[in-house]
Amino acid sequence: MPISENDIAKVAQLAHLELPDDELKVFVPQITEIVSYVEQLNALDTHGVEPALGGLTPDGEKTDSSRADEVQACLGQRTALAEAPAAAEGHFRVPKVLT
Amino acid sequence: MFREPVEFSLNAAEKLNDTLNAFLQIDREGALRRADELEGSTRGSLSGLPVAIKDNICVKGLQTSCGSKILGAYHPPYNATVIERLYNAGAVIIGKTNCDEFAMGSSNENSAFGPVRNPWDTSKVPGGSSGGSAAAVASGIVPVALGSDTGGSVRQPASLCGVLGLKPTYGRNSRYGLVAFASSLDQVGIFARKAEDVAQVLSVIAGRDPHDATTADVPVPDYKKALSGDLKGARIGFPSALFGKGLDSEVAAAVKEVVEVYKELGVEIVEVELAHASYAIAVYYIIATAEASSNLARFDGVRYGFRAEDAAELRQMYRKTREEGFGPEVKRRIMLGTYVLSAGYYDAYYRKAQQVRTLIKNDFTTAFKQCDAIITPTAPTPAFALGEKVDDPLAMYLNDIYTVTANLAGIPGLSVPCGLSSGRLPIGFQLLGPYWSEPTLLKMASEYERVRPFTERPKINAEES
Numbered sequence: 148m149p150i151s152e153n154d155i156a157k158v159a160q161l162a163h164l165e166l167p168d169d170e171l172k173v174f175v176p177q178i179t180e181i182v183s184y185v186e187q188l189n190a191l192d193t194h195g196v197e198p199a200l201g202g203l204t205p206d207g208e209k210t211d212s213s214r215a216d217e218v219q220a221c222l223g224q225r226t227a228l229a230e231a232p233a234a235a236e237g238h239f240r241v242p243k244v245l246t
Numbered sequence: 247m248f249r250e251p252v253e254f255s256l257n258a259a260e261k262l263n264d265t266l267n268a269f270l271q272i273d274r275e276g277a278l279r280r281a282d283e284l285e286g287s288t289r290g291s292l293s294g295l296p297v298a299i300k301d302n303i304c305v306k307g308l309q310t311s312c313g314s315k316i317l318g319a320y321h322p323p324y325n326a327t328v329i330e331r332l333y334n335a336g337a338v339i340i341g342k343t344n345c346d347e348f349a350m351g352s353s354n355e356n357s358a359f360g361p362v363r364n365p366w367d368t369s370k371v372p373g374g375s376s377g378g379s380a381a382a383v384a385s386g387i388v389p390v391a392l393g394s395d396t397g398g399s400v401r402q403p404a405s406l407c408g409v410l411g412l413k414p415t416y417g418r419n420s421r422y423g424l425v426a427f428a429s430s431l432d433q434v435g436i437f438a439r440k441a442e443d444v445a446q447v448l449s450v451i452a453g454r455d456p457h458d459a460t461t462a463d464v465p466v467p468d469y470k471k472a473l474s475g476d477l478k479g480a481r482i483g484f485p486s487a488l489f490g491k492g493l494d495s496e497v498a499a500a501v502k503e504v505v506e507v508y509k510e511l512g513v514e515i516v517e518v519e520l521a522h523a524s525y526a527i528a529v530y531y532i533i534a535t536a537e538a539s540s541n542l543a544r545f546d547g548v549r550y551g552f553r554a555e556d557a558a559e560l561r562q563m564y565r566k567t568r569e570e571g572f573g574p575e576v577k578r579r580i581m582l583g584t585y586v587l588s589a590g591y592y593d594a595y596y597r598k599a600q601q602v603r604t605l606i607k608n609d610f611t612t613a614f615k616q617c618d619a620i621i622t623p624t625a626p627t628p629a630f631a632l633g634e635k636v637d638d639p640l641a642m643y644l645n646d647i648y649t650v651t652a653n654l655a656g657i658p659g660l661s662v663p664c665g666l667s668s669g670r671l672p673i674g675f676q677l678l679g680p681y682w683s684e685p686t687l688l689k690m691a692s693e694y695e696r697v698r699p700f701t702e703r704p705k706i707n708a709e710e711s
Contacts, residue, residue, distance in 0.1 A: 198600030202430035
């Protein structure tokens with residue numbers, strides 16, 4: 148399926164990427180080539196084939212991953228905020244949400 | 247007693263880093279302090295062993311950049327489970343190794359901090375994405391390093407650098423503290439120069455972890471014990487269809503020579519078919535990018551890492567941060583993943599890929615009824631030149647043609663060095679096995695090593711520095 152600059156611009160928007168025009172122009176032919184490569188899968192008849200879900204082995208699927216619902220130690224506010232680019236007053240600070 | 251090997255590794259890492267760019271951080275102070283603390287304490291199975299860690303695995307006190315500007319000098323507040331286990335066994339972490347950004351790449355050229363160079367020839371790539379770990383082990387800086395393998399990111403650089411590289415069964419190792427790229431494919435792997443070292447480290451890091459629900463409740467054997475004994479009566483599958491087009495003739499010849507060695511060791515070679523192997527790259531680049539587009543949504547400039555300046559409102563801040571913080575390959579994969587998951591395309595791409603993934607899994611199930619392991623090349627060519635494939639993403643992706651199937655099927659894979667090309671670049675072969683067959687693969691590697699020891703050393707190496 149042909150992919151246009153508009154398609155890529157729309158995908159960039161969905162992916163929260165602000166692509167400048169020059170990058171957009173490089174990505175269009177590259178993504179077109181990769182998508183047409185992956186479309187070789189269409190040649191395979193997969194009628195009735197169950198899609199694989201995740202990467203678990205049969206033993207992994209059998210593993211009970213539940214644990215007791217008990218309070219455990221957590222990072223705490225100071226540590227959780229330590230790497231934030233803009234923390235203030237015990238919160239993550241962000242630019243205006245409503246404009 | 248423990249100071250000496252640790253100091254040797256630190257000195258070599260510092261000395262060779264100008265040439266190799268294998269390390270993003272070298273922790274001299276912490277490593278020496280740790281070596282001193284080990285004196286007089288109870289000995290663990292890895293006491294004093296210097297280890298290098300790929301920079302997408304969290305080590306408290308050190309940076310975790312994932313080779314990306316968007317994380318930069320991020321310092322995680324906790325240790326990955328595999329790191330806790332290494333520490334408990336007495337290992338000493340000497341630093342964090344360079345890698346392709348968020349483990350996306352096959353040449354290490356996608357690191358925001360410059361490419362790693364291959365210690366055999368510095369004009370060549372070390373492979374990727376765990377290129378720094380592979381180069382650090384190959385050059386003798388450390389005996390062991392950890393990496394991560396989503397589509398071949400441990401095995402392919404191991405092959406290109408002439409060391410062993412193991413991708414364990416999915417669910418063997420905990421992914422807690424490994425920065426997620428594609429969660430259904432990612433697995434922490436091990437680099438070493440001897441099968442015995444891979445076995446010893448695997449015995450330490452493997453096993454169920456309550457912090458990772460995908461770890462399986464399967465007993466962890468003593469992998470080192472599994473190395474002894476001969477291979478008489480063992481069967482290795484040979485998928486002859488994979489030895490055709492696109493495979494370098496020297497690599498093909500080297501791997502066929504390995505088959506002869508195994509015959510001499512009493513192994514029966516059986517022809518096997520992996521009918522859907524040629525579709526693996528297509529399946530992989532749908533599933534891996536789809537999962538990546540979701541996993542990498544968390545890098546938004548709010549909780550950690552880089553934030554772009556001068557954004558007037560929240561959404562613009564997200565977009566500018568991600569545009570400025572991610573490199574081109576990561577953006578390309580996020581875009582591709584978003585595209586294949588977007589409304590109207592999901593069934594055509596993602597569902598279809600998951601169906602073919604089932605067919606690939608079934609191929610292995612059938613093949614392993616006839617054999618204990620399958621042999622293939624690890625990479626189609628020896629190391630290629632820096633810059634050779636950077637403008638052609640698809641050509642770069644095809645490097646993983648022999649390795650991605652193991653991630654899609656969840657089975658273990660081990661790359662083992664088996665000689666040098668005429669250009670003196672390492673060649674590796676790959677052993678693939680059924681779920682939980684790491685003991686078999688390691689024993690096969692160990693027996694090969696015994697009769698065909700790989701004693702060549704790269705030009706850039708710690709012994710001569």
